Amino acid sequence: MMTPAEILQAYASLGWKNNNDPMSQVLALRREDPAALGELVLGFLDSGQKHSTFIDTALDLMDDASYAATLRRVWQDARDGKHGEAMEEVLDSAALQWPELYSGSWEQLLAATRAEAGGPRYYADFAWRAMDAATAHEWLDRLDGETDEALRRSRAVALLHARQPDVTLEAWRRACAGQPDMDQEAWMDLLGYALEEGGLRPLHDSRPLHISASAAQRRHMDASQPAWRREIRALHPTWKRFDGPGKDATAVQLAGMGGALPGTCGLCHGPLHRLLSLDQPARAGIACDGPLSFGVCLSCLGWEESALFYRHDAEGLPQAHPTQRKDVAIEPQFPAEPLASAEVTLFEAPARWAWQDWGDSNGQQNLSRVGGAPSWVQQAWYPPCPDCGHKMSFAFQLDSDLPQDDGNEWMWGSGGCNYSFWCAHCRVSGHFWQCT
Ligand SMILES: [Zn+2]
Ligand SMILES: [Zn+2]
Known part of the structure; x- marks a missing residue:
């Protein structure tokens, strides 16, 4: 078995060439020392290399505790000003798999996914579903007074994804309905709601x-x-x-x-x-x-x-x-x-x-x-x-x-x-x- 440092060193010098096979090395690490997968991912992000599939595999096969500890470190680094393509990929997959990572730092997530920070990024929108009702209503209240139009739109779109039908409907009415670039049916399909007379009807549940x-x-x-x-x-x-x-x-x-x-x-x-x-x-x-x-x-x-x-x-x-x-x-x-x-x-x-x-x-x-x-x-x-x-x-x-x-x-x-x-x-x- 190769250690995380050895895997990263081999990948840095050989990539996938000369029979170097980081995927097999990750799987061996998972068999022999699963707790070391976190060290591998963090080491990879620190190296500043472009994202690679064996990092997805390392994340997918981590136990929940190692995954949470690793993602907390990455999100803290992002808030401390570090950035990189591979880091953003990892944070995006967290939006999908563990949106609670962002609880308590919704403003920072909004800032991190806005245009001037290189966003909006596709997966980040999955994170908003974990937003608490108090924050969602506070953001709703701020929509009308928001003078920066781009920020107002970003905040409204986040609320559309919050999976609280009353909040989604209100954000839609205040900031999105009638906008020429926001097709109502396409957006409702994206969000998984039917807009009917009685309000929003969810078209899927959340526990498959x-x-x-x-x-x-x-x-x-x-x-x-x-x-x-x-x-x-x-x-x-x-x-x-x-x-x-x-x-x-x-x-x-x-x-x-x-x-x-x-x-x-x-x-x-x-x-x-x-x-x-x-x-x-x-x-x-x-x-x-x-x-x-x-x-x-x-x-x-x-x-x-x-x-x-x-x-x-x-x-x-x-x-x-x-x-x-x-x-x-x-x-x-x-x-x-x-x-x-x-x-x-x-x-x-x-x-x-x-x-x-x-x-x-x-x-x-x-x-x-x-x-x-x-x-x-x-x-x-x-x-x-x-x-x-x-x-x-x-x-x-x-x-x-x-x-x-x-x-x-x-x-x-x-x-x-x-x-x-x-x-x-x-x-x-x-x-x-x-x-x-
Ligand atoms: Zn029918
Ligand atoms: Zn047929």
Whole structure:
């Protein structure tokens, strides 16, 4: 095993060349001396080098206590005037994973993310969700008297992200509504709210359940991965495994995945492909009393129609929505086999993984999850229900690489993510995928 100092020295002189492999060195450090990962990250930031993926891995695989201690040091350094690209990357990932880091120093965060400090930075906006109600209301009160227009806008945008619907709505009305550069629907989708007569209706909750693949799915998915990524998956809390009969308090319920459902596609008339079926969807945050099965036509979704909608019968099974039924079957351009049948486990990962970003996860985190905030690949979008016209609530997302019946691994487009939605009032589901 190389010490943090040796890893940093080798990286400084060789980078990724001459068989120098900092990723393997980080994984060895994680095995032999996990507490030293913090020293590695801080040493790297002190060296002033450009950000590198092995630093993300070191942060992702730290225990919560080391992560908190490391991030507190980095944030203190930033407030003391130090800066650098790698440091900002680390602080941005904290905005996503541990926004409480910024509690009590919201003014400093605002200053650090403003234009003159090189901001605004994309991930920093995730931090505002941890803002306390007292600060949020104090900032609201300051909006009207703020003479610096840019500061007023930055403060308002922070409040939009505070995840306190009354605060968001008031900040929107006072500083954003009617501004030509602030499209209302795009902003509400970004924030995950429907703006309705009664106020803001949240379109997602904040506590997801991660989907743990079955042992057979995992064997299949691991086979195509390099050893270092298999090891990350074995260690990362979002990839937790549930094998054998042992009870685990974090496992909330089992769910079915893959195979075909009884309904047929309204476009190609082929069988519907099952995505996920839940005996108790309400326990996973999906408003439905009985069992619920979600399915789509993998051949047609995203190719023949950008979004597909289904009405669900009393048993919870989907039928093609009447607006998406053709009398004469179309010939799909890309006929697809169903996902492989599997029993998966929905579980509660540690709070640090409640919010994940598709780009930030860099292929190292499990992004297949039920509930929580969607990890958008592209722009946020909640489809309106084809029956009642109201925005549908987010139900779950599935990442690429799930095994299929024919032995392949399913890709959403070039390897993106699928997003599924639910209108409890009409018992309608909606689905689409995004990729880069
Ligand atoms: Zn079809
Ligand atoms: Zn509806």
